[in-house]
Amino acid sequence: LKGAIAKNPGNPALVKDLAGAYLAKGDTDKAIAKYEDALKLWGGNYVKKEYDAISSVAALNPTLSPAQREKLWTALWNAYPGVADAANNAGLWYRDIGKNYDESLKWYLRAADAAPADVRILTDTGLIYHYHFNDHAKAEPFYRQAVEVAAADKRWTDLANLLEDDMPQDHPRYGFYSRLVEKEGK
Numbered sequence: 001l002k003g004a005i006a007k008n009p010g011n012p013a014l015v016k017d018l019a020g021a022y023l024a025k026g027d028t029d030k031a032i033a034k035y036e037d038a039l040k041l042w043g044g045n046y047v048k049k050e051y052d053a054i055s056s057v058a059a060l061n062p063t064l065s066p067a068q069r070e071k072l073w074t075a076l077w078n079a080y081p082g083v084a085d086a087a088n089n090a091g092l093w094y095r096d097i098g099k100n101y102d103e104s105l106k107w108y109l110r111a112a113d114a115a116p117a118d119v120r121i122l123t124d125t126g127l128i129y130h131y132h133f134n135d136h137a138k139a140e141p142f143y144r145q146a147v148e149v150a151a152a153d154k155r156w157t158d159l160a161n162l163l164e165d166d167m168p169q170d171h172p173r174y175g176f177y178s179r180l181v182e183k184e185g186k
Contacts, residue, residue: 012041016050023057031057032068039079046080059089066098077110084115091124101132112142119158122146123166130168143167147177156181 001018008014019034035054042050058064058072069090076086091108094100108125115121126142129135150159160181167174 010041012038013050015041016054020057023061023063026063028063028065028068032064032071035072036075039075042079044079046083051076051080051083052085055086055089058086059093066100069093070103073107081110082114084111084118084121087111087114088118088121088124091128095124095128095132101128104128105133116145117149117153119146119150119162122149123162127166130171136171140172143171147180151180151184154184156184 001014001021005011005014005018015034016038019031019038022028022034023031035057038050039054054072055076058069058076064072073086073090076083080086087107087110091104091106091111094104094107098104105125105128108121108128111118111121112125122142123146126139126146129139129142146162147159150156150162159177163174163177163181167177
């Protein structure tokens, strides 16, 4: 790969592949640096397959430290602030694995900003406020936006799943949303 990169140093896919080779050898710091280089070489041109591959490394590779994950997620966010996937993965990882709710909230807010019509991201952002910060007032707008998106798009299954899986029954608007699904979702 190094020879191919020497002949074509501006090819981000080759640099990403080199990062993967470093990762496979256990040299995670070099891998992270090469992933960052590849993202810079793409120059903001979003290539979903490549973005997803790097995002998956950050979320799923067991050899990375939290700081290395953060570096990758930050590099993805800086390269593509309008794409929510890496921010959502970071929020989920910090919430469920890292147990760092401040970081989780930071990333979920980024994801919600990038994907204001994603019911799951909006719900997860509300859940962080609700359960981990006990701040129902800050959770409410995210829950409300998720419901409004689902209702506006007539995504009754999504709304029913949100109520069943994520929204606490003691939420002040739970009954209203349940009746809405029952009435409109048939």
